[in-house]
Amino acid sequence: MNVAPSVQPTRDDANTDWWRGAVIYQIYPRSFQDSNGDGIGDLLGIAQRLPHVASLGVDAVWISPFFTSPMHDFGYDVSDYCDVDPMFGSLADFDILISTAHRLGLRVFIDLVLSHTSIEHPWFKLSRTSRDNAKADWYVWADPKPDGTPPNNWLSIFGGSAWQWDGTRMQYYMHNFLTEQPDLNFHSMEVQEALLNIARFWLGRGVDGFRLDTINFYVHDKELRDNPPLPPEERNPITAPAVNPYTWQNHLYDKTQPENLEFLKKLRVLMNEYNAAAVGEVGEDQRGLEVLGEYTGGDDKIHMSYAFELLSDKMPTAPYIAEVFEKVEAVAARGWACWAFSNHDVPRHLTRWKLTEAGARLFNTLMMCLRGSCCLYQGEELALPEAEIAYEDLQDPYGKKFWPAFKGRDGCRTPMVWEPSNQNGGFSAGMPWLPVSHEHLNRAVSTQEQDPAAILHHYRRAIAFRHAHTALMMGDQSRMEAVGDVLTFTRSDGEETIFCAFNLSGDPGLLEMPEGTWRQIGIELGSAGPAPDGRLHLGPWQPALLLKAAD
Known part of the structure; x- marks a missing residue:
C-alpha cells in the first residue's frame, strides 16, 4: 500500500489533558480490513492498515465492539466482555493491534457497551432462572400490570415496547434496544463493580480510553414511572427515525437519571489511574447538549461526550451551527464536546447533507477549527457517500424492521475501499459481509494517494493545521x-x-x-x-x- 509521507502523531504520556482537542478516527471492525479471507474485517486487518490512519495525523483510534457476541446487533450485544469474538481474532491479536498503534503514536479507544448485555451473557442466563439467584437483580425485571401488559409505557429505540416477557421468571425484562439486549440494573452496586472491573481489565491490557455507548441509558427510574407524551411540535427525531414512535415520548424516566453521575465519577477515578480518557455517546433528543454539559463539566466525570446535533439530518447552516454553539455556551460551557458528522449509526454526511466534495472539504476544515475534540469515521477522508444496499443484502435488524421508510445503518457500514483493482476494493479476498459500493471504488485510498488534488490530502492538511495551532486545539x-x-x-x-x-x-x-x-x-x-x-x-x-x- 502506498502511504503518503506525513508527520505521524506522537504520544505525551505525561500530559493528562492529551484528549482535549484530539482528533479520533473511528474504525468499524467488520468493515475495515479482512486479514483471513472470510469476508469480515478483523483485528489483524486493523493492525495491517494502521499506517494509513497514522498518516492522517490523527491522535487516536476508536474501535467499535469486537467482544464475544451472538451478533444480533453486530457486537453491541456482548456475551463476554473480556474476550475477543473469534470472527475478529483473539486477545493475542488485540495485543498486536495495541502495540502497533502505540508504535505509530496512536492511542486506542475501545467501545464499551455497559448499559446492556446479550441474552447469551452468563449473567443474564443465571438471572432469568429464578427470582432469588445470585444475579437475580442484575437486570431490570418487573411484574406485569394486573392485566398482564408491560409494567409501563417505555419504548425501545428499535421499535415496540421496551419490555419482553420471560415465562420462567414470570416477569418482564427491560431492553432499550433489541429484545436480545437486556438492560443491566445499575441500581445494584454489584453490577457497577463488575463493570468497573471490566474497564480495569482493558486498561491493564493497554487501552488508552473508552467510547461509552449510550452513556445516558445506564440508570432507569426505580419507580418505573410512565414517560409523558411529547406534543408533535416538540418531537425531534435524532436518536431514532421519525417512523419510530419512540420519538413521541418525553423520555424522563427510562434514561438520563441523576444517579448516573455517581457511576461516571467512579469510572473517572479508575481512568485517572491510567491517564485514560472517555468519550460518551449522549442519546437524547430534547436535552442532548444539557446532558453533555452535566456529564463532562468539571474534572470528576466523563472527559468528553458527543450529542446528535451535528449527526442529525438537519443541514448545518451558518445560523443553525451558531444556534448550537450558543446553546453549548449556555448549558455546557464547563464541559467538553467531541464533534462528529458521521459514524456507524447515521447515513454518511456527504449524502445526508447533499454535499459536493467542495462542501465536504469545507466542513472538514470547520471541524478542525471548532472548540472540542473531533471524531472522524472511516472512509470520511475519502469523501465516501452513503452506499445503496438492496433489501436482499440488508444485515441491520433496524433497517429490516422499518424498511423502506428507514433503510437502516448498513449504507454507512460497507467495507473500506483500499484499491480499485477488484470488486472488493482490497478489503477481502472473500465475499464481503456487505457488498462494496461500486461508487466507492473510484475513491479508493490507493487512487487518492496518487492524486495531489484528492480530498484525502486535504484531510491530512486540515488535521495538521489544527495541530499546528494551540488556539484551535485547546483555546x-x-x-x-x-x-x-x-x-x-x-x-x-x-x-x-x-x-x-x-x-x-x-x-x-x-x-x-x-x-x-x-x-x-x-x-x-x-x-x-x-x-x-x-x-x-x-x-x-x-x-x-x-x-x-x-x-
Missing part, C-alpha cells in the same frame, strides 16, 4: 455569528488569536475584515485573504483563516 472560542451563509468566530489561547470564517453555501460571500491587523493563514486549505478593497471575498464553500498580529 477559547468566541460567540459565533452568522452573516448570511457565512459563519464566523475566533479562537484564542493567549499565545495566538485566529479569526475563522466559513462560507457554508454554493454562492459567493462577502465579509468586512475584523478589527486589528491580521495575516492570512491556511492557504493550503483554500483560505481567502483580504482583497484590495480591504474586505474578505469568499468563494463558494471557501474558508477565511486569519492570524492576529502581535501587538
Whole structure:
C-alpha cells in the first residue's frame, strides 16, 4: 500500500489533558480490513492498515465492539466482555493491534457497551432462572400490570415496547434496544463493580480510553414511572427515525437519571489511574447538549461526550451551527464536546447533507477549527457517500424492521475501499459481509494517494493545521455569528488569536475584515485573504483563516 509521507502523531504520556482537542478516527471492525479471507474485517486487518490512519495525523483510534457476541446487533450485544469474538481474532491479536498503534503514536479507544448485555451473557442466563439467584437483580425485571401488559409505557429505540416477557421468571425484562439486549440494573452496586472491573481489565491490557455507548441509558427510574407524551411540535427525531414512535415520548424516566453521575465519577477515578480518557455517546433528543454539559463539566466525570446535533439530518447552516454553539455556551460551557458528522449509526454526511466534495472539504476544515475534540469515521477522508444496499443484502435488524421508510445503518457500514483493482476494493479476498459500493471504488485510498488534488490530502492538511495551532486545539472560542451563509468566530489561547470564517453555501460571500491587523493563514486549505478593497471575498464553500498580529 502506498502511504503518503506525513508527520505521524506522537504520544505525551505525561500530559493528562492529551484528549482535549484530539482528533479520533473511528474504525468499524467488520468493515475495515479482512486479514483471513472470510469476508469480515478483523483485528489483524486493523493492525495491517494502521499506517494509513497514522498518516492522517490523527491522535487516536476508536474501535467499535469486537467482544464475544451472538451478533444480533453486530457486537453491541456482548456475551463476554473480556474476550475477543473469534470472527475478529483473539486477545493475542488485540495485543498486536495495541502495540502497533502505540508504535505509530496512536492511542486506542475501545467501545464499551455497559448499559446492556446479550441474552447469551452468563449473567443474564443465571438471572432469568429464578427470582432469588445470585444475579437475580442484575437486570431490570418487573411484574406485569394486573392485566398482564408491560409494567409501563417505555419504548425501545428499535421499535415496540421496551419490555419482553420471560415465562420462567414470570416477569418482564427491560431492553432499550433489541429484545436480545437486556438492560443491566445499575441500581445494584454489584453490577457497577463488575463493570468497573471490566474497564480495569482493558486498561491493564493497554487501552488508552473508552467510547461509552449510550452513556445516558445506564440508570432507569426505580419507580418505573410512565414517560409523558411529547406534543408533535416538540418531537425531534435524532436518536431514532421519525417512523419510530419512540420519538413521541418525553423520555424522563427510562434514561438520563441523576444517579448516573455517581457511576461516571467512579469510572473517572479508575481512568485517572491510567491517564485514560472517555468519550460518551449522549442519546437524547430534547436535552442532548444539557446532558453533555452535566456529564463532562468539571474534572470528576466523563472527559468528553458527543450529542446528535451535528449527526442529525438537519443541514448545518451558518445560523443553525451558531444556534448550537450558543446553546453549548449556555448549558455546557464547563464541559467538553467531541464533534462528529458521521459514524456507524447515521447515513454518511456527504449524502445526508447533499454535499459536493467542495462542501465536504469545507466542513472538514470547520471541524478542525471548532472548540472540542473531533471524531472522524472511516472512509470520511475519502469523501465516501452513503452506499445503496438492496433489501436482499440488508444485515441491520433496524433497517429490516422499518424498511423502506428507514433503510437502516448498513449504507454507512460497507467495507473500506483500499484499491480499485477488484470488486472488493482490497478489503477481502472473500465475499464481503456487505457488498462494496461500486461508487466507492473510484475513491479508493490507493487512487487518492496518487492524486495531489484528492480530498484525502486535504484531510491530512486540515488535521495538521489544527495541530499546528494551540488556539484551535485547546483555546477559547468566541460567540459565533452568522452573516448570511457565512459563519464566523475566533479562537484564542493567549499565545495566538485566529479569526475563522466559513462560507457554508454554493454562492459567493462577502465579509468586512475584523478589527486589528491580521495575516492570512491556511492557504493550503483554500483560505481567502483580504482583497484590495480591504474586505474578505469568499468563494463558494471557501474558508477565511486569519492570524492576529502581535501587538
